[in-house]
Amino acid sequence: MGTVINEYSERNAKLVKGGVGLYAQERSDLFHQCIGSGKHKQVLDLGSNHGAFTNFFVQDYEVTAVDFDQKNLDVLTQKMDAKTIVFDLNEDISTLGKGKWDAIIMSEVLEHLFFPEKKVAQIATLLKPDGVFVGTVPNGFSLLNRVRYLCNQPEKTSMAEPTHITHFSVKRLRKALEAQFGYVRMYPIGSKKHAMLANLSPNLFAFCLAFECRNPK
DSSP: OHHHHHHHHHHHHHHHTTOOOTTHHHHHHHHHHHHOSOTTOEEEEETOTTSTTGGGTTTTSEEEEEESOHHHHHHHHHHSOOEEEEOOTTSOGGGGOTTOEEEEEEESOGGGSSSHHHHHHHHHHHEEEEEEEEEEEEBTTOHHHHHHHHTTOGGGSGGGOTTOOOOBOHHHHHHHHHTTEEEEEEEEEOOGGGHHHHHHOHHHHOSEEEEEEEEEO
């Protein structure tokens, strides 16, 4: 566990210097489209880290960033105007305000949590009736990843990240989301040159899987 924490800290230090993760602009554009306009909207960013991705939203919404590391949130508040909450997302997040939020963002976070299906159920309780839950997870079973698994090269896949607890396929992700929401739409995200293939078969060709969920059950 100490090794995992050290590797996380080293990677995080690099991100603080400016990294926002792959396809950040594409993810941001999609989430803005799903959330809609309105400076008054209360948006909860779960797993904000140091705020590099959060920064795409603070000018447009009233954002509250949630992370387990106070140091991350200290960096975030030095760079942008956002409320913060120190919280371990593996705990019961339904305590973060039932029926309070217009939108909840969870980008590249769900795969890091224990019992992600239970976490989605808790998130559904936090939204207003007309609220929206958006996020992304790595596509753990893309064709490229499958070939690399077959060739005994897991270090070149999302499996290489030691904090990835769950590896999602389209089927598993959709099942988890549809159990808690009446409306679920999924979007493939990846390189533009493979966009046509990704739209035809997200399970095989998307780099990551984005989702939009409404109508919490």
